[in-house]
Amino acid sequence: MTVSLNDIAERAGVSVKTVSGALHGGSARMSEQTRLRVKEIAEELGYVTNLAARSMRQGWMPLIGVVADELITSPFATEIIRGLDGAARASDMAVFAMTLNGSRDVGAVIEEVRRFRPRAIAYAAMYHKTVALPQEFAETVGVMINCREANDRVTSLVPDxxxxxxxxxxxxxxxxxxxxxxxxxxxxxxxxxxxxxxxxxxxxxxxxxxxxxxxxxxxxxxxxxxxxxxxxxxxxxxxxxxxxxxxxxxxxxxxxxxxxxxxxxxxxxxxxxxxxxxxxxxxxxxxxxxxxxxxxxLPHRAMGRLAADILLGGDMMPGELHKLPFQLVERSSV
Known part of the structure; x- marks a missing residue:
């Protein structure tokens, strides 16, 4: 039998709004003790979030979509995705990617990503370059990773x-x-x-x-x-x-x-x-x-983490350029 928010609320002796806030990060105010109690009961009852219903309520799925500009062919792709995914999971979000290559139109790939109704969209490139996004998608993409938007309309994270x-x-x-x-x-x-x-x-x-x-x-x-x-x-x-x-x-x-x-x-x-x-x-x-x-x-993992913070925090001004420092790795060749 499917466990509902009402079932958890009844067991915990709190409102459905409180349960939703404890499990899904809503605005309901509660003590940390109540939050932990609700989560324990949800786990005990085997509650599974209905992502489709949650999407209908919020207007988005708990996802970060990535337009991967040939990124998957790069040896550094895992570092960017690890940084992004690790920070996203801390906020109960998941990451998925759609590949963009020479045979696909950037607008079509962004529209494909949007069909999944993600909370936010990032654009990540295989190597440091300048990317000209179509005007109609400049506000759709929340952050550029390892690349800079040509007209400085999108917050961009690049290696220094x-x-x-x-x-x-x-x-x-x-x-x-x-x-x-x-x-x-x-x-x-x-x-x-x-x-x-x-x-x-x-x-x-x-x-x-x-x-x-x-x-x-x-x-x-x-x-x-x-x-x-x-x-x-x-x-x-x-x-x-x-x-x-x-x-x-x-x-x-x-x-x-x-x-x-x-x-x-x-x-x-x-x-x-x-x-x-x-x-x-x-x-x-x-x-x-x-x-x-x-x-x-290269600061790829740091770029991924910062990208997630920007996408989920939403406190960066569009068009900001962030240059992330490299780290010197000393070995025996000098």
């Missing part, structure tokens, strides 16, 4: 790429490295911001900022890990010339893995001859390289 590059470069300088080359990711917003942070740190250190070497990791105008790599040729040329670098900063951990192989090929030791540092902290790569790789960890 500039700050991360400045910090890791300063770390290399403080470790005694004075001739640092940067093998960067061409054509990406993250690469552009990281180059600016790298040059800022070089200048602040009193080194030759204008002559700092920034080289593309691939031959293509836009970085892809499937594009023809230039890492080996760059390192071979630099290490055979008179101006050998004593540190190489890499655009991501995959590039760093290639740099390790190239340095070994030319007989250079890490970190004795050349220090290597990177971005992303793909643990399966960074921790298994020999020596383990010093890298800047």
């Amino acid at each position: 790429e500039f700050g991360a590059a400045r910090d890791i470069t300063s770390y290399l300088v403080e470790s005694g490295r004075k001739n640092i080359a940067f093998i960067n990711l061409p054509g990406l917003l993250a690469g552009e911001l990281r180059e600016a942070g790298f040059r800022q740190a070089i200048t602040e250190a009193g080194l030759d900022g204008a002559g700092a070497r920034v080289l593309p990791a691939v031959r293509r105008a836009i970085y892809s890990d499937r594009a023809h790599s230039l890492v080996l040729s760059h390192i071979t040329e630099m290490m055979s010339g008179p101006d050998r670098p004593d540190a190489i900063l890499c655009g991501n951990d995959r590039v760093a893995m290639e740099a390790y192989a190239a340095l070994r090929r030319v007989g250079a030791q890490i970190p004795d001859d050349v220090a290597v540092a990177s971005f992303d902290n793909q643990v399966d790569i960074a921790s298994r390289l020999d020596p383990p790789l010093t890298t800047m960890a």
Whole structure:
């Protein structure tokens, strides 16, 4: 037999409104003792929330919908979803995602998400970029994760790429490295911001900022890990010339893995001859390289948690841009 709110109210000796407030976060005022008592009775009787009925009353389901812009193909997808899901579950909410890729229209995917009547909708991207949402959906999406809305109409959470590059470069300088080359990711917003942070740190250190070497990791105008790599040729040329670098900063951990192989090929030791540092902290790569790789960890889980707080709290002004800091993970490559 289905257990109703009336059954719980009768057993607890309180009103149905109080039971609803205790179980569903309503506005009814009660002591913590009453709240716990109601929950214990509900569990004892085997009460299960009727989500359809609750949706009819509230106008939404206890869900956060995510428009996943190729996110599921990213190795960092789990970190964003874990952060979002953990914070959502603390508020008795669940998270679901709909994939957006090159063959699907963003408006159609948002409408598909809306059919489930979620409490809120987030837009999460595979990598840091700018996204132009159609005007009619700018108010539908509550927060952008790992991307920025092109017209600043939606609160956006992005990694602080500039700050991360400045910090890791300063770390290399403080470790005694004075001739640092940067093998960067061409054509990406993250690469552009990281180059600016790298040059800022070089200048602040009193080194030759204008002559700092920034080289593309691939031959293509836009970085892809499937594009023809230039890492080996760059390192071979630099290490055979008179101006050998004593540190190489890499655009991501995959590039760093290639740099390790190239340095070994030319007989250079890490970190004795050349220090290597990177971005992303793909643990399966960074921790298994020999020596383990010093890298800047992306704040994906923190972005997911903050996104849930914004969506469920509703106290952020639309259009705010939040830059979340990376975390330095020190290993043995510096």
